[in-house]
Amino acid sequence: AQTVTQSQPEMSVQEAETVTLSCTYDTSESDYYLFWYKQPPSRQMILVIRQEAYKQQNATENRFSVNFQKAAKSFSLKISDSQLGDAAMYFCAPTNAGGTSYGKLTFGQGTILTVHP
Amino acid sequence: NAGVTQTPKFQVLKTGQSMTLQCAQDMNHEYMSWYRQDPGMGLRLIHYSVGAGITDQGEVPNGYNVSRSTTEDFPLRLLSAAPSQTSVYFCASSSLAFRVGYEQYFGPGTRLTVT
Numbered sequence: 001a002q003t004v005t006q007s008q009p010e011m012s013v014q015e016a017e018t019v020t021l022s023c024t025y026d027t028s029e030s031d032y033y034l035f036w037y038k039q040p041p042s043r044q045m046i047l048v049i050r051q052e053a054y055k056q057q058n059a060t061e062n063r064f065s066v067n068f069q070k071a072a073k074s075f076s077l078k079i080s081d082s083q084l085g086d087a088a089m090y091f092c093a094p095t096n097a098g099g100t101s102y103g104k105l106t107f108g109q110g111t112i113l114t115v116h117p
Numbered sequence: 118n119a120g121v122t123q124t125p126k127f128q129v130l131k132t133g134q135s136m137t138l139q140c141a142q143d144m145n146h147e148y149m150s151w152y153r154q155d156p157g158m159g160l161r162l163i164h165y166s167v168g169a170g171i172t173d174q175g176e177v178p179n180g181y182n183v184s185r186s187t188t189e190d191f192p193l194r195l196l197s198a199a200p201s202q203t204s205v206y207f208c209a210s211s212s213l214a215f216r217v218g219y220e221q222y223f224g225p226g227t228r229l230t231v232t
Contacts, residue, residue: 004159033219043205045160045223091159095219104150104175105209105221107159 002027002094006108013082014116020067021077021111023092032096034068034075035105040088048090051075079113087115118143123208123224130198130231138193138227140208147213149191150221153177153204160207166191167213198231205229 003026013019025034036048051059051068058066063083067076075094079086089112093105124139142149147168152160152175162175164183172183180202182194191210195202205228209221 035220043226045207045209047220050220093159104162104165105160107152107161109159110157 002029002096002106004092004094004106004108006090006092006111008111009109010112010114012114012116013079015082015084017082018078018080019082019113021079021090021092021113023075023077023108025073025075025092025094025106025108027073027094027096029096032094034066035093035095036064036066036075036077037091037093037107038086038088039091039110040085045091049077082115084115084117087113089113120144121208121210121222121224123206123227125227126225127228128230130195130229132198132200132231134198135194135196136198138195138206138208138229140191140193140224141189142191142208142210142222143189144210144212144222145188146210146222147188148219148221149185149208149210150175151181151183151191151193152207152209153202154207154226155204163193163206195229200231203229203231 005024032053034051038046049061063080065078089110092108095105121142150165151163166172166185208224211221
């Protein structure tokens with residue numbers, strides 16, 4: 001079974017600044033995916049970025065990038081040039097890519113991000 | 118494409134009542150799942166399905182039943198509602214095709230209150 005730890009219940013950032021959200025996980029699998037989802041006050045779950053564990057290159061998606069350290073089982077999210085619309089709850093979620101539990105997401109507790117103008 | 122749809126958006130039940138939360142997707146996804154989200158917490162998996170006729174339990178299955186008779190629909194049944202089931206419920210779907218990344222698409226959620 002996978003476990004996920006997001007050690008920062010809340011974070012805040014000034015508009016246009018950079019912020020990093022932390023995530024560590026525990027898995028016995030060698031092949032898996034990692035996701036960051038964003039949940040704004042509308043409560044809709046929105047995919048922010050995805051990382052494939054077999055790829056060494058860190059994923060980037062516009063202002064969002066990850067620092068994936070497979071050996072350390074760490075998967076942090078960096079948001080550059082923060083915008084007011086980035087304010088939301090952020091969830092880290094790994095999923096297995098094979099075996100009997102493939103496709104199942106395990107969510108962390110979430111980090112509430114506040115963006116100050 | 119409508120994506121993943123859920124009905125109703127809000128529901129209030131009395132203890133002991135039963136109801137079904139509806140979920141449908143039009144993306145021909147094999148995988149569908151139900152999560153619950155309690156205040157200030159992440160999502161926890163209730164039940165999931167990897168195809169029509171195949172369902173399995175997740176992390177918190179007690180008090181809930183599911184069935185999957187078609188690829189499109191995955192209803193969640195509460196047989197006898199309890200106040201502990203007050204939560205926001207999300208349905209999600211994804212493709213299980215090799216190496217597409219298993220991105221899950223979420224519905225808008227159903228806020229359920231049991232009094």
